[in-house]
Amino acid sequence: xxxxxxxxxxxxxxxxxxxxNAGVRDPVEPALGMLPQHLAEGSTSSMDERACAxxxxxxAYTCNPKTDIADVLIPVVDxxxxxxxxxxxxxxxxxxxxxxxxALALGLVFVGTGNEAVxxxxxxxxxxxxxxxxxxxxxxxxxxxLALLFLGKQEACDAALQVLQTVEHPLSKxxxxxxxxxxxxxTGNALEVQKL
Numbered sequence: 001x002x003x004x005x006x007x008x009x010x011x012x013x014x015x016x017x018x019x020x021n022a023g024v025r026d027p028v029e030p031a032l033g034m035l036p037q038h039l040a041e042g043s044t045s046s047m048d049e050r051a052c053a054x055x056x057x058x059x060a061y062t063c064n065p066k067t068d069i070a071d072v073l074i075p076v077v078d079x080x081x082x083x084x085x086x087x088x089x090x091x092x093x094x095x096x097x098x099x100x101x102x103a104l105a106l107g108l109v110f111v112g113t114g115n116e117a118v119x120x121x122x123x124x125x126x127x128x129x130x131x132x133x134x135x136x137x138x139x140x141x142x143x144x145x146l147a148l149l150f151l152g153k154q155e156a157c158d159a160a161l162q163v164l165q166t167v168e169h170p171l172s173k174x175x176x177x178x179x180x181x182x183x184x185x186x187t188g189n190a191l192e193v194q195k196l
Contacts, residue, residue, distance in 0.1 A: 015055060015059075017031055031057060031061070032057070035060075036057070039053050039072055039102075047094040057109070058108040059108065061109045069109050070106065077106065078125060079095075079099065092133070100145075101141065104145045106122065106145055108145075108148065111149065112149070118149060122142060123146070125142060126146070126167055126171070129142075131169055146164075146175060147182040150179055150182055153183050164176045164179065177196060180196065
């Protein structure tokens with residue numbers, strides 16, 4: 001399926017590759033060996049293929065924080081590894097979708113770690129996004145990704161919450177509630193419950 005001429009079949013195969021490797025710890029690491037090439041700069045993969053490759057990496061390495069994954073996905077999120085305009089389906093909306101899916105993949109991989117590099121990349125993406133980009137429904141994935149990073153971290157999310165307050169968009173309040181809720185999930189912290 002990876003060699004199909006139908007881009008939808010190929011995109012599905014890339015996602016399936018990540019699903020098949022979910023929770024698998026193999027020294028060969030087939031997901032890491034095959035998926036990043038579809039996200040690399042200069043790749044001819046379509047936007048759907050890129051999004052499925054990013055999500056496939058996120059699913060394959062959920063709760064397995066590897067810096068190799070961050071090295072692949074952070075450039076996609078921050079736009080430095082953005083696809084050229086000649087990429088099939090590459091428009092502002094699809095590029096934002098790709099960035100948000102890659103952000104969610106980072107959130108899945110680094111869930112509960114509060115990883116500083118990933119946090120900075122996600123915060124930077126949210127601060128640099130235009131109001132039109134943040135208005136897109138898919139932008140909520142940025143908030144979800146950020147919240148996943150702080151799952152169970154409690155007050156470790158305070159700095160992120162302060163930075164989120166500087167974002168002048170309604171998505172900021174949503175992100176603050178989500179980050180705070182995930183950070184204190186299961187703690188029974190009465191003060192945080194009252195704030196929410």
